[in-house]
Each structure stands twice: as C-alpha cells, then as structure tokens.
Amino acid sequence: MTTHEQAFERAEPQAVERRGLHRPSLSGDWWRHLIALAACFIAVFPVLYVASAAFNADQSLGGTNLIPRSLSLENFRELLSPDPAKSQLQSSTSHYLRWLGNSLIVALTTSVLTVLLGALAAYAFSRFRFRGRRLGLLSLLLIQMFPQLLALVAIYLILLRTGDVFPFMGLDTRTGLILVYLGGVMGVNTWLLKGFFDTIPSELDESARVDGATPAQVFWGVVLPLALPILSVIGILSFVGTFNEYVLASALLQSNENFTLPLGLRGYIDKQYTEHWGPFAAGVLLAGVPIMVIFMSLQRFIVSGLTQGSVKG
C-alpha cells in the first residue's frame, strides 16, 4: 500500500466525525425539505391515485377520491377471473393473465437478446480493427437518429410480407414484435456498450490471451463480468421500455390473445360510454410488479467501481 493510500485511509474516519459535528439545522434548511417533500408528492401522487382507483368499488373515475369510500377487491377479481356472464365488458373478454404473459415473454426476450447482441457487436467494435468498422459505427449512429416510429409503415409491410414466407414471425406474432423491438434499440445500446468496453483496459484481454484464452473465452470470462453494471442498466431500460411500448405493438398485433398488456388494458377504457377505470387501474397496478421485481433483482449489479483494482496502484 502506498503511503498516499494509507494517508487517505487515516483521513477518512476524521472526515466522518467532522460531518457528524456539523449536523444541518432544520431552521436554516427548511426550504430544502419543502422542495424534497413537494418532489416526493409529485412522484407518488399518480401511484396513490391509481392504487386508490384500483381498490375502489366505485367504477367511475370522476367519483374517485384519493381515499376511497369503500375498499374492495372486486376490480382485481374481475380482472383475473373474467366471468362472461358477470363481466361488464361486452365486446371482448379479458385475457389479463395472457396479456401479462405475452408482455413478459416479449420484454424479457427482447431485453436479454438486446444485451447479448449489443454486447457482441460492441465488443467487436471496441476491440477488433476491421474494414468497415468506422463506417459501421457511423451508420449505426445515423440510423439511430430517426425514431423507429418513422419506419412504422415500412415495418408493417415488412412483417406482412415476411409472414407469407415465415408465418411464425409475421404480423400479429410475438416473434415478429420482438424482432422489431430488437432492431430499434440495437444502435444506441451498441454505442453505450462500446463506450463502456473502451474503458476496460485492453491489457486485460491481452493478458488473458497470453494466459491461453480464445477470443470467446476473453469475452465471456473477462469482459462480460466486468461489464455487468452497464449490462444490467441496459437490460432494465430495455425491459421497461418494451413492457410499456404501445404504438408499435398496436400496429403489429391484431388478435386479442396476442396483445401485450398496454394494448389489452387499453380495451378497458377506449369506448366512450363503457369505460372501466377500476379494472384498468387494478391491471396497471399489477403490471408494476414484474418491473419492481426486475429492478430489485438487478439492483446489486448496478454498482460502480467494479473495475476498481484491476490496474495500477
């Protein structure tokens, strides 16, 4: 350990003590707390409102108060076990669990493949020098400038025609939707990952190669483990983005049983006189659960400083 580090370590406890002495006084800092409380309220209000609507026995949105007059699980019951006889939905039967399943399959597959393919592409761009590397990077960036929505019509037509040859990935299939999602975010993620890979010292690769690793072993054994923080961030962002995506899904999915959650839930509130805000709110609330689970499980990977100590003193 260098003397510098030792000095640093010695200095740290003192710093903590000093911080303890200067406890901020409430009188001087009240406005900070005010701002923080306001921010919290703004962030939490919609969630509270939806939660309230979900547990409210009253069906109309206008009659909903933040604190419901009577609590009931009726909305959830209707959502999860739609009894056609009792259901207030006349046109289409609710497939809530199926939509949730669809959404999970699409979002999970998309995020896993996005991370994997993005990492492979980024690794090549970051580490190998090949003809067309620069051009490839630039065109990825350029294509990324146009939002995918611009290509909606083209994507629709491509899937329509593809479906003639490969029915499993044509219009109104989950595979087709996954492929479209994958193409949409590949560029950004490749750039992000390449930027991260560039910060991993190439000596690590070289050292592994001299130790006897093949390029694949270097990728899986050395580079990917070090990139876990950025991989999990990209995974989460892609999962949330796909899980919530509405426009593309609405254009490409047509049959009720293939709907993803946003499409399915839209069915509760898109008719003028038969809006069912209660089940809708319940559905939205339940849909938040998988996202929470993913966040919680990946949280521990999103730590900085994982590459600390690999090089230099």
Added chain:
Amino acid sequence: MAEVVFTDVDKFYENGVHAVQDLNLEIRDGEFLVLVGPSGCGKTTALRMVAGLEEISGGTMSIGGRVVNKLSPKERDVAMVFQNYALYPHLSVADNIAFGLRLRKEPRKMIEERVAWAAKMLDLTPYLARRPKELSGGQRQRVAMGRAIVRQPQAFLMDEPLSNLDAKLRVQMRADISKLQRDLGTTTIYVTHDQVEAMTMGDRVAVMSAGLLQQVDTPQRLYDQPANLFVAGFIGTPPMNLIEADISFDGLAVTISIGAQTLTVVDAGLKRYPRLRAAGGRRVVIGLRAGDLHLADHRPELPSVTARLELVEALGSESIAYFRIDAMAIRPEGLDEEVDDELLGEGVTAARPNLVVSIPAESAYGLRLDTDVRLAVDTAKLHAFDPATGEPLR
C-alpha cells in the same frame, strides 16, 4: 525453458511507423535479458511480438527452436507481466493465479498445488481469497508475477512491471524479481526505460533507440565500452558528460582542447581509443564519467581544467557537483527528444550546467558556489566519439 531468437525481425505499423528495424537478438536459455531504451524506441513492440500480441512484419522469431511467427499467444507458451498488472478485478487472487491453468484444463488438484506453490513463493498465501482492489500496489504486482510463474512457461515477458510502484518498493521488488528468476531459471525478457533497473537486473542488457538495437552486452561492458554515443549517454547515473573538443596530434601526444583549455591524453587512454590519433585536427565528442573527474588537489598528478561550480547535490556518501565549462555539451539523438523532453521543456534556467562530477561528501564542504574550481581529468578513462556518426574512435 527455452531460448528466444529474433532473426531480422521487422515491425511496421499500419500508419507506416517502422517500430522495430531488422532486429537480431538471441536470448539464451535461462538468461535474464533487459531491453532498455527511451520511450518509443520499439522495446515494448519487440516484447509484444514475442508474446504474439503484435504481428511480425518480417523476419523470423523462434522460441525454443520453434518458429512462432504465425502462432497465437496461446500456442507460444509464454507468460507476460504487464505494466498495470492487468489483474482480473472480478476474480480473487487465487482465481487470478489459477486463470491460465484453468483455461488449459489442468486437473483441479494440480491447479491447487501450483497456486499454493506460487503463493508461497511470493508471500501471497494470506491474501488468496482477496480481490485485487483490496491489495496494495506491491501485492498486486506480486499477484501478476504469480500468474506468470504458476504456468511454468517457456519464457517470462515483463513490460515495465515496476514502474507503477513507489521508489522504495521498486528497489526491493527489483531484487525479488532477480532472485525469483535465478531460482526458477526461466528465460526472461524484461522491458524497461529505466537504465538503473536494466543495469542491476540484467544478465545482459540490450539498448534500443529509434527501432534499432544499439548494443547488447553485460551491464559492466555497456558502461565501460559503449558501442556508440547514444549508449554512452544513456547508460550510467549521473549520465556521462559529453562535450565537444578539438583534437590535435603532433606525432607523439594527443592533445584535447576544451574551449581554450588543453589536456594531454595519457597512453592508457590512447590504447582504448587509438583512432584519437587519426582524429587530429578534427572536432570530436569527448565522454567523461562523473566519477572520472576529480578535484585537482586530490589528484595533483592528473591534468586539470577550470570550471565554474553552479550547484551541489549532497547524497550523503558523495555529492554531485554541477559545473559549467566553456564548451558545447552534446546530447545524443533520441535521448534528446524522449528522455530529456520534460527536462528541456520544464527547465527553469536557460543555461544548464554541462559538466557533472561526483566528489566525496567531505570535500564538497570546501567548495563555494559560483567560483572557479580546478578539476583533474583522468584521461586514461575518457571516451571519444565521432560527432557525425556517433561511432567510438576505437
């Protein structure tokens, strides 16, 4: 264990840089060879070509009698220690050391034994479960060494492994690595820009500059008989004084004129540089080690010159005195751009002392700054070089 042979090896980079030119070098089995030179001289490129991390543009490279030009790093069976250690941060010390063996699918029991052996050898046993970030710089350096020795490769390649350590630790690790290498008897190529490291560690030292091999020899012979002006200026601390001087030869004695002052070269000096006689009437570069200059009162039998004392650095046992003498100081090409770049750029005075003398500490007390001092010159030990080619006048 094996010898490493460079035969006419060339390296061109894509941008046209000729990083290594026509390198011929044989590193014997079990030898500790140090590649030294200023940064950008091609020494690291040469080492990376041995490892297989750089392609060889021309010539052949063989390890243990096997031509390895087209072999991948994996197939060459060498181990490399990097300047920044390149430890895998997500693996424990034990896993870092075992990494290469695991890739080679060695039996688990053998891996455990070898890791334990390497850890014991390097004093790392208490740290095996730790991550690299929990180690000090010196410990990390030892883990990097452990990763190399555990595989028992044909050769060790070390790329400035000590340059990230602080000065005291560096001196200690220098000795540790030398001893380790002698105990293991593994052929070692060690790259450094620090000529002190090169001199203290190498069985032989190869000096490179601008992609060209300048001289390969034992440290002592590099010091005593530099093959050219560059090596003379590069090897030795403090560096050799190199100053321009006019030679005259009257048929009997060779006289050197430094500015307006003259010195007669004794026979012992002429014996080492006989071509000094033929250089009569020409201007040459005279090289004088700091230790071959003395205060005139100490060596009254030697011829002397006068120089102005500008600075004294006390080192304890001896002092380094900086003088200014009326003559042009020469900096060999290559050294000029690289090593002294910082010095030249960041100097605080325009006129720098051009004569460095090491004197016993107790005599330094009698000296007063900004006075003229008579300096005795041991002409038996001087060096002489052709200013145009840098060749020694031997």
